[in-house]
Amino acid sequence: MKSVQWHDTHITILNQQALPHKTEYLELKNIKDVWDAIVALKVRGAPAIGMTAAFGLALAAKSYETNDLAQFHANLKRDRDYLASSRPTAVNLFWALDRLMKSVANATSVNEAKTTLIHEAICIQVEDEDVCRRIGEHALSLFQDGDRIMTICNAGAIATARYGTALAPFHLAKEKEMTLHAYACETRPVLQGARLTAWELSQAGVDVTLITDNMAAQTMKAKRISAVIVGADRIAANGDTANKIGTLGLAILANAFNIPFYVAAPLSTIDLQTETGDDIPIEERAKEEVTHIAGVNIAPNVNVYNPAFDVTPHELITGIITEKGIVSGDYKTKLPTLFEGVFT
Structure with missing residues (x-):
């Protein structure tokens, strides 16, 4: 199931807001549609956001009527900045947009630039599928048949081009007839774990058990959880x-129970320009996500704090799993080595 698809006149996305009750595809016909889809979480997951934004920028550029390269680049910069404003935390968004901008820096004509943008956006999607499979292979090497693994949010196939990041080992284990048991936290306030991860893994035939977020500690103890794996x-x-809100709590619990805690993410999620987690902007979203469930008000009219993400400190992370391999220990020294020979 493709979460994002390019067509000549529009982009098609799987509407993740409609899951699990309805499998619905939406057509995004202009840059505003793309911006709205990202903000409203109709498309979500860092790699899928990056792919959608890349296609969105290419789609916008197709509509430019100028043949003047200077004007073309001015329009492109304007639309790049507009799409970049959709969500502040996921670095894949900025990485994908800036990759497209670089790809046309030396274009000799507007037509060449338009073609290049589409090609580059498609390359990002094709590469992501390969990247996710390699992440999954590396992650699977850490697990044994029968392991019970906890996760939060959705870092799966519908959040990427295919396979996912944190969910990739579950999909690959199924292909290899290896059994991994997934324990999915519901992921309040918008229930990505309940609506998306539980749906995706059950559709793939993976043994998945859904828990509420505040059941994590008891589940780790009672169900002898082997490891925790999350996206980023x-x-x-x-x-x-930085990952979905609730990840930090899982990391603290895993440390208390001496359970390995892994982060699975592509190199495009690593931001070497951001020195520490304190420098990562944390998106805060509308209070209605907390006070309402399925449109029904469940709380009085009070102040609400609704951060979409939290930051897990590196000392609580057993290993970071990338397409290049697994890094652990001195991340500040080791993470930069992953980029040797990689287009960034």
Whole structure:
């Protein structure tokens, strides 16, 4: 199931807001549609956001009527900045947009630039599928048949081009007839774990058990959880990792129970320009996500704090799993070596 697809006149996305009740695809026909889809979480997951934004910028550029290269680049910069404003935390968004900008820096004509942008966006999607498979292979090497693994949010196939990051080992284990048992935290407030991860893994035939977020400690103890694996929206140069709210709590619990805690993410999620987790901007979202469930008000009219992400300090992370391999220990020294020979 493709979460994002390019067409000549529009982009098609799987509407993740409609899951699990309805499998619905939406057509994004202009840059505003793309911006709205990202903000409203119709498309989510750092790699999928990056792919959608890249296609969105290419789609916007197709509509430019100028043949003047200077004007073309001015329009492109304007639309790049507009799309970049959709979500502040996931670095893949900025990485993908800037990769497209670099790809046309030396274009000799507007037509060449338009073609290049589309090609580059498609390359990002094709590469992501390969990247996710390699992440999954590396992650699978850490697990044994029958392991019970906990996760939060959705870092799966619908959040990427295919396979996912944190969920990739579950999909690959199924292909290899190896059994991994998944324990999915529901992921309040918008229930990505309950609506998306539980749905995706059950559709793939993976044994998945859904728990509420505040059941994590008891589940680790009672069900003898083997490991925790999560995705990431941004990894700082020292290894501090921003991921969906609730991830930090899992890391603290895993440390208390002496359970390995892994982060699975592509190199595009590693931001060497951000020194520590303290420098990562944390998106805060509307209070209605907390006070309402399925449109029903469940709380009085009070102040609400609704951060979409938290930051797990590097010392709580057993290993960071990338397409290049698994890094642990001195992240500040080791993370930069992953980029040798890689287009960034």
